[in-house]
Amino acid sequence: NAGVTQTPKFRVLKTGQSMTLLCAQDMNHEYMYWYRQDPGMGLRLIHYSVGEGTTAKGEVPDGYNVSRLKKQNFLLGLESAAPSQTSVYFCASSPLRIETGELFFGEGSRLTVL
Amino acid sequence: GENVEQHPSTLSVQEGDSAVIKCTYSDSASNYFPWYKQELGKRPQLIIDIRSNVGEKKDQRIAVTLNKTAKHFSLHITETQPEDSAVYFCAAVPDAAGTALIFGKGTTLSVSS
Numbered sequence: 001n002a003g004v005t006q007t008p009k010f011r012v013l014k015t016g017q018s019m020t021l022l023c024a025q026d027m028n029h030e031y032m033y034w035y036r037q038d039p040g041m042g043l044r045l046i047h048y049s050v051g052e053g054t055t056a057k058g059e060v061p062d063g064y065n066v067s068r069l070k071k072q073n074f075l076l077g078l079e080s081a082a083p084s085q086t087s088v089y090f091c092a093s094s095p096l097r098i099e100t101g102e103l104f105f106g107e108g109s110r111l112t113v114l
Numbered sequence: 115g116e117n118v119e120q121h122p123s124t125l126s127v128q129e130g131d132s133a134v135i136k137c138t139y140s141d142s143a144s145n146y147f148p149w150y151k152q153e154l155g156k157r158p159q160l161i162i163d164i165r166s167n168v169g170e171k172k173d174q175r176i177a178v179t180l181n182k183t184a185k186h187f188s189l190h191i192t193e194t195q196p197e198d199s200a201v202y203f204c205a206a207v208p209d210a211a212g213t214a215l216i217f218g219k220g221t222t223l224s225v226s227s
Contacts, residue, residue: 033214040123042203042219043158050213058214059115090157098207098215099146102160 002026006091006106013081013113021076021109023091031094032074034066036087049074081113116141116208120218127194129227137204137218138186144206147180147187152201194225
């Protein structure tokens with residue numbers, strides 16, 4: 001039982017390049033999230049999904065797109081990377097409503113945009 | 115939308131002392147308030163939570179208090195130990211549907227022996 005797995009764990013991009021971060025969970029959770037973590041800024045919600053085929057914007061959605069084609073996967077895309085997107089990205093999942101339990105986080109993906 | 119403010123941003127204590135971290139939230143509809151701990155280089159993990167129908171909750175050396183009228187909640191750690199050194203995040207659920215968590219900016223706690 002791997003929990004929440006993120007790939008890749010490290011990536012360096014040049015400005016303007018595109019990439020996709022993959023999050024996979026094997027706990028049959030309905031809700032999935034993408035957060036970014038920057039020094040002094042905490043964890044900021046980018047996008048989230050409350051079920052297969054659904055997505056919604058969080059606090060900082062600009063410059064990112066997401067897709068949830070399969071219940072176990074949640075993809076985060078950067079179409080044209082910018083240095084401001086240099087960050088550590090965390091994927092998380094939860095069974096249902098947040099207050100029924102906890103968020104299970106992945107190990108994080110460190111992205112550097114030059 | 116929900117706004118969660120957390121203070122202080124850094125906190126240094128001696129081993130054995132108590133540590134208190136405070137958060138305020140803006141949305142009066144929020145009804146669930148968890149605390150997450152993140153050790154250096156690791157993922158955040160839930161350490162304690164409280165719901166709006168409870169004023170205080172305790173788990174060994176950690177406790178959380180909630181004042182819904184004032185819209186603030188606090189984390190209390192007693193008898194601190196070096197392994198308590200980490201970044202602590204408070205959070206709130208911004209809507210009645212319970213679909214997401216909004217986090218504070220974090221408090222870096224350093225416990226020196």
